[in-house]
Amino acid sequence: MTDTPSLTLPLLQPAQAQKHVTVNEALVRLDGLTQLRLKSRQLTEPPATGVVDGDCYAVAAGAQGDWVGQAGRVAIGSNGGWVFAQPLAGWRAWIEDEYSSAVFLNGAWSTDWLAGTDSGAASRIEVIGAEHVVAAGSAQNTTLMIPKDSMVFACSARVTETLTGGLSSWSLGTPATQGQFGAGMGVAAGSYCTGLLSQPMTFYAETAVRLTPTGGTFGGGKLRLALHCYRISLPG
Incomplete structure (x- = not known):
């Protein structure tokens, strides 16, 4: 196993060189995904303002540019680029540009969710x-x-x-x-x-x-x- 199962944090390997690189990448992911705050879930490509370390986005469908192939994942700004994490069912986040909390269910972020089923039925305030x-x-x-x-x-x-x-x-x-x-x-x-x-x-x-x-x-x-x-x- 090279990554942890939930947050996909990279694991150190025996006799690995430059261990600090792996540790730093894990810390970046952990810092972004803990108490997750998404700047937006509407963007299909990185914001025009550029990368801000620590900023997180839910990549929208039809992803382009540096986010191509990453739709549905969380993009985390890191060292001028992006690292990506796959959210799991039940993850919660605060979406800043909507001023709403959201839960990840059935492959998408759902806001104001009270209760639901695995078929997608849900109640929302x-x-x-x-x-x-x-x-x-x-x-x-x-x-x-x-x-x-x-x-x-x-x-x-x-x-x-x-x-x-x-x-x-x-x-x-x-x-x-x-x-x-x-x-x-x-x-x-x-x-x-x-x-x-x-x-x-x-x-x-x-x-x-x-x-x-x-x-x-x-x-x-x-x-x-x-x-x-x-x-x-x-x-x-």
């Missing part, structure tokens, strides 16, 4: 965020969409830039139900909507989150939105 720049005028759909086949618990919001115009307050809902997530919220920066529903509601089609002014129209402003929902993955 998700929080989907969006920034919305308010357009001048009346009611408008925001940039936040409720995914199809999702059970929604809440849609929260915070005013990050004062809402201008003639309005006295605003409501948050959907095209079908104007104030479904809240009404009468203030227009000043820092005003917020908790958006909790009295009982979860399932949306079977993709639905826009809609912003409606009260007592006037919008002139401008910005909001930060977050949808809190439950979703499933079907068995394969």
Whole structure:
């Protein structure tokens, strides 16, 4: 055996020369894979910013360049290049650009996973965020969409830039139900909507989150939105 079975750390061999090279490679892998933090799982080739020692990426399908042939593996920046490790079922990681935890199952990283089966069926709690720049005028759909086949618990919001115009307050809902997530919220920066529903509601089609002014129209402003929902993955 030349490598350890789980982390594929290289083992020293009898009478091996330059033992420090093997030891250092093992330490690089161990440093990267312990408390694993993935910069991203979206890239098919190394980042344009170059190699940063210790940075880890989940190599996406269709890998190119220095990552060709490494799809599905973890790329670890090391000494100006890359070393690779094959994740095993049950490994967990923090994905930095998604601000989510993930577990490696059925050959892929799955975020917000609660429970599942070996067929790929899974339950997930998700929080989907969006920034919305308010357009001048009346009611408008925001940039936040409720995914199809999702059970929604809440849609929260915070005013990050004062809402201008003639309005006295605003409501948050959907095209079908104007104030479904809240009404009468203030227009000043820092005003917020908790958006909790009295009982979860399932949306079977993709639905826009809609912003409606009260007592006037919008002139401008910005909001930060977050949808809190439950979703499933079907068995394969």
